[in-house]
Amino acid sequence: MKKLILGTAITALTAGAALAEGHSVVRLGTEGAYPPYNFINDAGEVDGFERALGDELCARAELTCEWVTNDWDSIIPNLVSGNYDAIIAGMSITDERLEVIDFTENYTQPDPSAYLALADADVDLSSAVIAAQAATIQASYAAGEGMTVLEFATPEESVAAVRAGEADAVLADRAYLAPLAEAEADLAFTGENVLIGGGVGMGIRQSDTELRDKFTAAIQSMKADGSLNALIEEWEIGELF
Amino acid sequence: MGATIFSYCSDPSTIEGLKWLSCYLTTGKHISMYWSFGTVLLLLAITAPTALAFGFAGATAARSRIAPVSWIGKGYTAIVRGVPDIAFFLFFVIALDQLFEWIRHEVKCPDWTDPIRQGNDFVVCTEAKLPLGNAAAWVHDTYAFFLAVLTFSIVFGAFAANVLTGAMRAVPRAQIETGEAYGMTERQTFWRIMVPQMWVYALPGLSNLWMVLIKATPLLFLLGIEDIVYWARDLGATKTPKFTDYPHGDWRMWYFLALLVFYLCFTKLSEIVLDRINRRLTLGQATAAGEAQRKAAA
Numbered sequence: 001m002k003k004l005i006l007g008t009a010i011t012a013l014t015a016g017a018a019l020a021e022g023h024s025v026v027r028l029g030t031e032g033a034y035p036p037y038n039f040i041n042d043a044g045e046v047d048g049f050e051r052a053l054g055d056e057l058c059a060r061a062e063l064t065c066e067w068v069t070n071d072w073d074s075i076i077p078n079l080v081s082g083n084y085d086a087i088i089a090g091m092s093i094t095d096e097r098l099e100v101i102d103f104t105e106n107y108t109q110p111d112p113s114a115y116l117a118l119a120d121a122d123v124d125l126s127s128a129v130i131a132a133q134a135a136t137i138q139a140s141y142a143a144g145e146g147m148t149v150l151e152f153a154t155p156e157e158s159v160a161a162v163r164a165g166e167a168d169a170v171l172a173d174r175a176y177l178a179p180l181a182e183a184e185a186d187l188a189f190t191g192e193n194v195l196i197g198g199g200v201g202m203g204i205r206q207s208d209t210e211l212r213d214k215f216t217a218a219i220q221s222m223k224a225d226g227s228l229n230a231l232i233e234e235w236e237i238g239e240l241f
Numbered sequence: 242m243g244a245t246i247f248s249y250c251s252d253p254s255t256i257e258g259l260k261w262l263s264c265y266l267t268t269g270k271h272i273s274m275y276w277s278f279g280t281v282l283l284l285l286a287i288t289a290p291t292a293l294a295f296g297f298a299g300a301t302a303a304r305s306r307i308a309p310v311s312w313i314g315k316g317y318t319a320i321v322r323g324v325p326d327i328a329f330f331l332f333f334v335i336a337l338d339q340l341f342e343w344i345r346h347e348v349k350c351p352d353w354t355d356p357i358r359q360g361n362d363f364v365v366c367t368e369a370k371l372p373l374g375n376a377a378a379w380v381h382d383t384y385a386f387f388l389a390v391l392t393f394s395i396v397f398g399a400f401a402a403n404v405l406t407g408a409m410r411a412v413p414r415a416q417i418e419t420g421e422a423y424g425m426t427e428r429q430t431f432w433r434i435m436v437p438q439m440w441v442y443a444l445p446g447l448s449n450l451w452m453v454l455i456k457a458t459p460l461l462f463l464l465g466i467e468d469i470v471y472w473a474r475d476l477g478a479t480k481t482p483k484f485t486d487y488p489h490g491d492w493r494m495w496y497f498l499a500l501l502v503f504y505l506c507f508t509k510l511s512e513i514v515l516d517r518i519n520r521r522l523t524l525g526q527a528t529a530a531g532e533a534q535r536k537a538a539a
Contacts, residue, residue: 024367024374024375025374025375025376026374027374032475033475033478035481035483035484036483036484039484040475041270041484041485042268042269042485042486042487043268043269043270044268044269044270044273045269048484064375066378068381068465069465069467070465071462071463071465073463074463077331077332077335078335078465080361080362080363081335081339082342082363082365082370083335100361101361154478156479156493159479159491160491160493163491179481179483180479182481183479183481183482183483183488184479184481205361205362205364206359206360206361207359207360207362208362
C-alpha cells in the first residue's frame with residue numbers, strides 16, 4: 001500500500017516534467033453533442049459553429065488552442081479546477097453561472113429557444129410536460145414558468161422523450177432543433193419562440209481576467225468586421241449582430 | 242469529409258445497402274469507437290490487479306495489531322464503500338487532481354504569494370499544472386486515464402478489502418495452528434498458510450466485483466475519457482444531413498444492442514475463466530469442493 005501510494009505520488013510529480021516551459025496552450029472545453037454549435041463530425045473531430053469561431057478567436061488573440069470534450073454535467077467544475085481554460089459550448093450567460101465563472105462578451109444574440117413537439121399533436125403549452133437538457137437555461141426557464149419539466153443529460157435524450165410520449169414538447173435552442181424539424185417528418189415546432197438568457201459567451205475562470213479580456217477583444221474585432229455575422233449565417237445560429 | 246478507407250466512400254449519398262454500411266462503419270468516428278473498446282479493456286486489465294493490491298493492503302492493515310494501522314484499513318473500507326460511486330467519480334477525481342497539483346505547487350513554486358483558492362477557482366503556478374498546459378493531447382489523455390485507474394482501484398479496492406478480510410477469517414484455524422506447531426512465525430503462517438488458502442474463499446466475492454467492475458466502466462466518461470457508451474450514445478444520436486454525410490434517425494437502440502452483446506460475451510468469457518481458476522484453487526483445499534475433487538480423482 002505504502003509503495004503503491006509512494007509510486008503514484010512520484011509518477012504524478014514527475015509526469016510531464018520533461019515537457020516543461022514553452023509556449024502555453026489554451027485548452028477549449030466543449031460538449032460535442034449540440035449541433036450546430038458543437039458536434040463531433042464523421043472524422044471524429046470537434047466541428048460546428050463554435051469550432052470555426054474558437055479557431056478564429058485563437059488566431060486573432062494569437063493563442064495556441066487545443067480542443068477538449070467534456071460531459072455537460074461536469075463542464076463547469078472541470079473549468080474551475082483548471083482542467084481546461086475556457087468553455088465554448090453554447091453556454092448562455094446567466095446570473096446563476098456568473099456566480100461561479102466569468103464570461104466573455106456574448107458571441108450570439110440572446111437565444112431564441114423553441115418548442116418542438118410531434119407534428120400531429122395539439123400541444124397546450126400551459127399544461128404540457130416539457131423535456132429539456134439538465135442545467136440549461138431552458139430547463140430553468142420552464143421550471144420558472146411553472147411547467148412540469150423532465151430533465152435529461154443530453155439534448156438527444158430530451159428529443160427522444162417527446163417521441164416516446166414521455167414529454168409533450170422539448171424546449172431547446174431553436175438552432176439545435178431546426179435541422180431536426182426539417183429532417184424528421186414526425187417532429188414540428190409548436191408555440192412561440194422564447195428569448196432566454198444574455199446570449200452565448202465563452203466561460204472563463206474568474207481569476208483568469210487576462211484570458212477573458214483577450215477573447216472579448218477578439219470577439220469585438222470579429223463583430224466589427226462582420227466575420228462573426230458571416231459565421232452565424234453560415235451555421236444558421238440565429239439573429240445577427 | 243475526411244479520409245475514407247474505401248475509395249467508393251467519397252460520396253456516400255450516391256451509394257446504398259451494404260456498400261453504404263461499409264462506408265458508414267469505417268468513418269473516423271467509428272474507428273474512435275472501436276479504439277475505445279481497447280481503452281475499456283486496458284482499464285480493466287490495469288484496474289483489476291491494482292484494485293486487488295489495494296484490497297490486499299486494506300485487508301492486511303485492518304487485521305493489524307497496531308491500532309492506527311488497523312483504523313486506516315477499517316476506515317478505508319468503511320468510508321469508500323459508503324460513498325455513492327457517482328459522487329466519487331464526479332468529485333473525488335477533481336479533488337485528487339487538485340491534491341497532486343497542490344503538492345507540485347508547494348515543491349516547484351515556493352515563492353508564489355497568491356492564494357491557491359481564489360473564489361471558486363483553483364489556481365496553481367503554470368509549472369505545477371498536471372499535465373503541463375502545453376503538453377501534447379496524448380499526455381492529457383494518459384493522465385486522465387491514470388486518474389481513472391487510480392479512482393476505480395480505490396473504489397473497488399475497498400470492496401476487495403472487505404472480501405479478502407472475510408476470506409482470511411474463513412481459513413480454518415486448525416490450518417494455522419498446524420503451521421505454528423511446526424514452529425512457523427506469525428509472518429510465515431500468514432504468507433505460507435493463510436494467503437495461499439484464502440483465495441478459494443475470496444473468489445466468489447472477487448468474481449462478483451469483477452463483473453460489477455466491467456459494468457462500471459461507462460463511468461469513465463464522467464472522468465473525461467471517451468468510452469464505448471459515450472460513443473454509442475453519440476453515434477446513435479439522430480444525425481441530420483446538414484452535419485454529416487451519413488444522416489440517420491435515432492439509432493441508439495442498435496448501438497446499445499451491440500454494447501449489450503459485447504458485455505454479455507465478455508461476462509460469459511469471464512465466467513468461464515473464473516470457473517477454471519476456481520477449480521484450480523480448490524485443488525487440495527480443506528473444503529467440501531476440494532474433498533469432492535479428491536474423491537473424483539481417486
